[in-house]
Amino acid sequence: MTDFLILLRDHWLSLIADALVILLMVSGTLLFLLAAVGIVRMRDVYTRMQAASKAGSLGVACMVMAVAMYFKSLNVAVEATLVVLFIFLTTPIATHLIARAGYFVRVPIWDRTARDELEGCYDAETHTLQSDHLDESAAGTDAPPPGRSEPQ
Amino acid sequence: MSKLIANFLLAGAWAAAIQPFNAANLAVGFALGYIVLWVASPSDRESPYFKKVFKGIGFAFFTLKELVVANIKMAVWTVMPLKRLRPMILAVPIQEDLTDTEITILSSLITLTPGTLTMDVSENRRYLFIHFMHVDDPEEAKRDVAEGFQRRLLEVTR
Amino acid sequence: MNALVVSPIAIPLLTAFLCMMAWRSVRLQRALSIAGALALFACSVLLFARVLDVGVLAADIGGWRAPFGITMVADTLSSLMVLLNGVVAVAVVVYSIGAIGPRREKHAYHTLVHCLLASVSGSFLSGDIFNIYVWFEVMLMSSFVLLTLGGERGQLEGALKYVTLNLLSSSLFLSAVGLLYGLVGSLNLADIAIKLGSAGDGTRPVIAAIAVLFMASFGIKAAIFPFFFWLPASYHTPAPVVSALFGGILTKVGVYAMMRVYTLIFAPVFPAAGEILLWIAAFTMVTGVLGAAAQYEIRRILSFHIVSQIGYMIMGLAIALLVLERMADAPTEDRPAMLATAAMALGGVAFFILHNILAKTNLFFVAGVVHRLRGTGELKELGGLYKERPYLSLMFMVSAMALAGIPILTGFWGKLILVVAGVRAGEYWIVGVSLGVGVLTLFSMTKIWAEAFWKARPGETEGAEPKPDDTRGTGWMNAVVAGFVVLIIGVSVFAGPIYRVTERAGHELIERAPYIRAVLDEEYLRSLPGGIGERWIEPRAETASAGEGR
Amino acid sequence: MNSLVLQTASRFLLPLLLLLSVVILLRGHNTPGGGFVGGLLAASAFALQAMAFDVESARRMLRVNLLAMVGLGLTLALVSGFFSLSVGGPLLKGLWFEVPVLGFDDPIKIGTPVLFDIGVYLTVLGVVLTMIFTLQEVVE
């Protein structure tokens, strides 16, 4: 125990860095595990995506930051930042694209999905997303909302 | 924008001069640069830049917090029995005058936060269609998005 | 010196790239193309003359000494092949002006041709196994595109087979290179030859397997039995001038590579190669020629004959390898004669390749003229050419007879050399097969002659007015055809001196020492572990005796 | 694809990717990277542009004919080898010029191999884009 305290006294900066590395590394791998479990367990593509893309990209970010912390060099830090930046920039877009495309090709949606306000909003010809009817319903029109009714 | 660039340049110059050129020195350089800029532009103290830096930092921490919280939620959802989940796709109204960049950042941040996923932006840019992992009250969920991310983002960008 | 060795690669490449940049102007591309081809020809002549003059030339690319960089080596065989490439280059480019048409020219035809020429030169000159792979791929890729330049159904179907089997070949080649590198840690042919030569018995099976992989992959490229299927399926589909280019030079690259690799590297460590190659040669000859016998379209017939003729080349190589194998156990006094026999067989192959490139290319050229005139190559729809186009008939006759090995034309000499070598080596049955195949070749050639030339034009007898011949561009085409006939006759007449050159090439291949010495410097040879390089160091103040390498 | 998000993002991603591709190209001589990867990255930048908007816009952004670019890259790669010929050396022999740059201890070395790598970069960029654009035009 005293050994440890001496260690703490002499190398506290390095120990904090190490602890950070460990933290990042562990959370990164756990996030990956989370993503993997999610992608296996979830029942439709949207929920899988929820699990996979987010946890996955965060996991990468954690692990890459762990590398940056570990090596303590600017080059590595810059590179790590680039990776994180790029992943954070692209993942949401990729997810959005796939989700949207999946909706176009009518990927089956989990039957527990309580409400789908997107239903019927896409123009079949042009793939443009119309939302005018939402405005109308918000303005108090009696027209029923085009979304799915909630399950019984 | 020019002030941001100037601030970064100052940070870089500091790190290069002070050696070694590393992250810590850059951070110090940025802080010093901020002060220098503030001091050196007495006529322009009202420039939104000086506030935005803090808002930006705050926004970053907010996002970080959201990420951590949401991830924990997500972890719970992932391992708990699936029967308890209630996913939804909701049309979340957004402010009408958002720029392209703001919409993109907003939707990206929403997607990055676990539990929500922007599926698309409506043609008239009034709605974000978001897939929620679990929603108890749809209206509250919509409000959260508008109040949370949208507001804080606009604080930084405007 | 260095530049001269590399020029047959650099010139066509530069031409190709410039043509690519001159994307929009067909005229400029043509001018560049012709200039490039002429320059290639000139350089190949100079290189050949230089090699004849001073012996094997080696150029270290980038100045990195062998075996660390890539070395280009011009010995008699490779410079001869490059020379032939230059000849074909000029012919094809000039012929194309009449034959190919601006549509294809706009679609990078000239670029592709020159890339192909560069890759062929590269394959011939390269002294590095992986570099040969790269050139093979360039060759393959440009031939793919040339093959499909037109996008017709037949071209696409043929190309699919061509692509698939050749890609299989490439993968095997690449695998073989990888295995070889795993064994000896080098890519330079001369270096590999020395290092593999010192392999112990435990390594022999692996070497044998690698040798088989090379045999298969080069065999696919060379279209030997039973790997030739892609060739008859595709060679008749592209524009006729492309067929000529392919038929003339492409498959020979495979044969060349096989000769190079087997004589330089595998002959001492995998002596049994000769046997199987002999069988392969026999089957290649026979199946090819029988395939041709079943065809009724000129270019299909010619395509199958390519296969058959490759068999002759493989036969020569096999005979040489067999003789070399036996030489290991032969009494010393018999060795000079055996060496001479092996050199004769290899020289015969070189001569045969020379002959075949001239004759086959020209037959495809003639087929192209016929195709242009009549719009078809189907024998059933052709006829009357003998009556209407006597000079074309003569050109065809000379080329066809040359191909069939009728004295005194080139094919006869090529066949004769191989036959004599075969008899000297005591391989009588293969000699018999080769002669029988000669008759069947004659049969096919006379079939074309009788059907396309002698026979009356179909429809003529019924009194219907036949469609007038389409003579656009045939001036250029005929000029090339005539030029090749002159070449064929010239080679036939000067067969003696030419054979002396090819025999010299055979000697070089067998001795190996001139090649290895030209590539690897003395310092490197001395530095090799176990003193394995010592025996290749040129003895001072005394000339190397024949067969030192063995 | 008609996606606002993608289109907006690609405006940021394109320059970022291009910049990175050049960085990877230039530092390739000393660290992992080089003309190939650089070229591939640059190509993916424009491919992204083509996906987000359409091929036409990506072509406009490039301003040069792709095949001419390929030709240029190839010529550059080949000609970089000719330099040493002009001073009597072997083909493709690297020639290096030391350029002293203020602020660096070592002079920056600019050599024909770098030129070669730039040729690689341009070729790869041109080739990949030719393929993708040609195919995508058909899809469009």
Place this chain on the structure above:
Amino acid sequence: MNDVTWLHEEVLGAIFDVAGVVLAVGILFTIWRLTRGPTLCDRVVALDLLGFQAVGVIALFAIVTQRPVLLSVGIVMALVLFLATAAFAMYLERRARP
């Protein structure tokens, strides 16, 4: 015993071993999803995740083998992975168009 070395080598080493195991399990799960589908979207999502996991593996190895240069591989991966997903999305979208 040098404690810092011990900490570095043993503790970090053990943690990285565990991280490797966890990562490996995740990868196998993801591959399972990739091969099972059932829709193309699922596979694309799985592929995307696998790409991330590959970067993760590389990052882990960068530390374990003390080679920071490996991170540049991760950069390239991160840069191009998006393109593949976008291409799949584009395909799906075109296929859906009548």
Place this chain on the structure above:
Amino acid sequence: MSLLLAAIIGMLFASALYMMMRRSFVKLTIGLILIGHSANLLIFTCAATRRDGSMERLPPGLIEEGQTRIEGEFADPLPFALILTAIVIAFAITAFTLVLVKRAYQEVGTDDLDNMRTTDR
């Protein structure tokens, strides 16, 4: 590792060849892609395997700043250069083949190779 890699190479070759033997030419292209991977892995494995069959994770061939050579062992850079070349070549050929297959399908109207025999015989 080399044992495993060898097994994997064999497997990749097997699946590549199996796919190449299918009558559907779309599958054929899959085979072509697979066989490229097998060859690349093969080069790598052969070069990296040592005399006793073992294989080590050596550092890449990168010279540190300020030094003029790598001290100690490093991974043989040559096979990686070869692989890199082979990868790019395979990419080029695969891309071309894919387009070729697509065009062939357009012309022939089926992807059954047995319906593509007009050029033989």
Place this chain on the structure above:
Amino acid sequence: MMLSLAILALLSVAAPWVCRYAGPARGVVLAAFPLGIGAWFASKIPSVADGGGIVETFAWLPELGLELTFRLDGLGLLFALLVTLIGAGVLLYAGTYMQGHHQIGRFFAYLIGFMTSMLGLVLADNLILLFIFWELTSITSYLLIGFNHDKKESRSGALQALMVTGLGGLAMLAGLVVLAFAAGDLAGVAGGVWNMSELPEGLSGHAHYPWIVALVLAGCLTKSAQFPFYFWLPSAMAAPSLVSAYLHSSTMVKAGVYLIARLHPNLATGTAEGLWEGLLIGFGAATMFVGAYLATRQTLYKRLLAYSTVSSLGVMVMLIGMGHPDAAAAYILAHAMFKGCLFLVAGIVDHEAGEKDVAEIGRLFRAMPATGMAALLAGISMAGVPLAPLAGFVAKEKMIKAGLDAGPLTALLTALIIAAGSFTVFIAIMTGFKPFFGKAQREPKKHAHEAPWPMLAAPVILAVLGIVYALVPALFATPVVTAAGEAIKGGPFEAALRLDAFYYYEISLALGLSLLATLIGVGIYFGRGLWVKATSPFAKLDGVVGPARMYDYAMLGLTKGSWAQTRVLQNGSLQVYIKMTLVAILGMFAWAIWRTGALPSVGTNFERTGLLEWVLIISIAVSAIVATRLGSRLATVAVLGVIGYAVAVVFALYGGPDAAMTQFAVETLIVVIFVLVVYHLPRFAVYSGLAVRMMDLLLAATFGGVMACLVLAAGSQELFAPISAYFNEAAMPETPDGQSAYGRNLVNIILVDFRSVDTLGELVVLGIAAIGVYTLMKLRDDHEGTPVAEREGDEDEREGGNA
């Protein structure tokens, strides 16, 4: 001699121009050259008869034993005279006969070319040179036989001749080469003995002797239309008749006889039981009988003569084999005269009376008396009518005597000779008598009239020479025959061409038999209807199993067989091609391992594998399996992506970040391109049955297993350290003047510096691929809307204007 050959060769090339500019005088002009040459040869008769030959040599390809060695001895002289003099006559004749033919120039070119080759053949001393001319005669005769190329039978006849003689010729080439080396063995010359005049003694004792005999005879017997190869000769009658005359009377078919005679001294064993002699007698006698018999069933003038020629050739071969060189030489000379004359007559009858069928015509003597006279003389000579002072009788008498002197075979041979002789008499009547003096069935189709002098000259002179031959043998016959006989026999020899019977009225057995034959022949003539009926069963048999049928079967077999082979090998199925390729490679592996006698050894120390490596391996393995089983294309692409990424990670882990990066990027781009392409592709379909798939799997797995073993074996047998250490040394400069790559990334400096040529090539591949993709997609677009028919042609040129 070389000069004469050169003159004739040039004449051949110049013939079309001569024909164009000399007009009707072409025959005379052209005939003058061979006539002059013939005269020169004739002037050499005395010196050659005295044993003085002429030799001319010019080295051409000494490495292959080929020197242009020409040698004029008695045998060569005999044939040279026939070739040039009869050739001159034929040229003269043809000048008129071919008048007005639109391809007359080519005709003369071929004819003179043929004459040149034949002359070269009989003068050549070098074996290869001989073969060269041998083949040239085949080719020129091919062109001549097929001269009426519009007719199918001309073409097929030409082909038949070429195939049969060509096949024999190539066998002969092999025989000659083996002969040369066998002779070299005996003479102690390593390079072989290539000049026939230098062939050593005792070849019959050499181990390869049977092969030499068989191969050489294969060439000679086919060329000389011996049984059973005779069938091409009648088919060759599609040629213009005078061509047939020239070819078949005097020359080409005799090339085989010539070579047999030429090699007889070297190959003969000296006993009638020897292989060489036995074969010659057997084939000769059979040919003599069969040819004559078949002739009796013909009615077409040319066919009758053709079959009788077959018979005569048999006689010649048989006589040589029996060891009667004088008889053979005498017969050769006589046959040239009467048969040449009759062929030309047949041509005249066809030309002037428009008739070809001797059964139909008669009584032409009044219209064409000179022709009739010549024909009659030739006919009598051919029949060998006893006591008729004509060449034929002299020769025939020698023949019968030879038959009576044949030891154990006497009875058989004599019977055959008599039988053949009877048939020949009948043929002689049909060809020399019937058309001019016999009964005509109907009027000739054309108004018959005498031929002009250029056509008459040759037959008349030949007929007259036949008399001279017999009456004044010393004038030319004896010296020529003696000299030739000496050459055939290979030693001094005195020919006795005295007409014993004529001068001494000696009632010998030979004369009696000759008379008998004549009577039988006359008998057949009168009972020819009966004869035809009686022999028709044999004819039917011949139609079913005869050699001509056999040839047809062979050709059919060739066509069918080649079709079948093509269907099996070149069946159009890519999968089958791949399977055959793989099976062959596996076979070659097995064979190679078997030949090297051991299985490759493999390193044994396989270290513990890390967990993540396991995961990578499993990923690849699972993906590889799944990729072959998935039903969806894009899913497969995604799975392929996994393999690519996993491989990249492997590279990254084992020290190849550059390769890993590139692999990542390329893999992704492949996915992108695949996605773009797959949009237009069909879904996966399963076409093969389970059994096929299992077989394929087995094959693929075997191949994969072999590759895996190879990897282990080659990987763990590192013989030498890799050359890569050098790159480390050369990367950064350590000395100011040392060559350096100035780079720290070894992979990169290898790519852009050490192996920049590879990279350049790879860039070219990329560039071409781009062009390929571009043209595949674009070049076709221009087609759209154009009809298929226009597509087929080269539509390109139409745009020529705007290029």
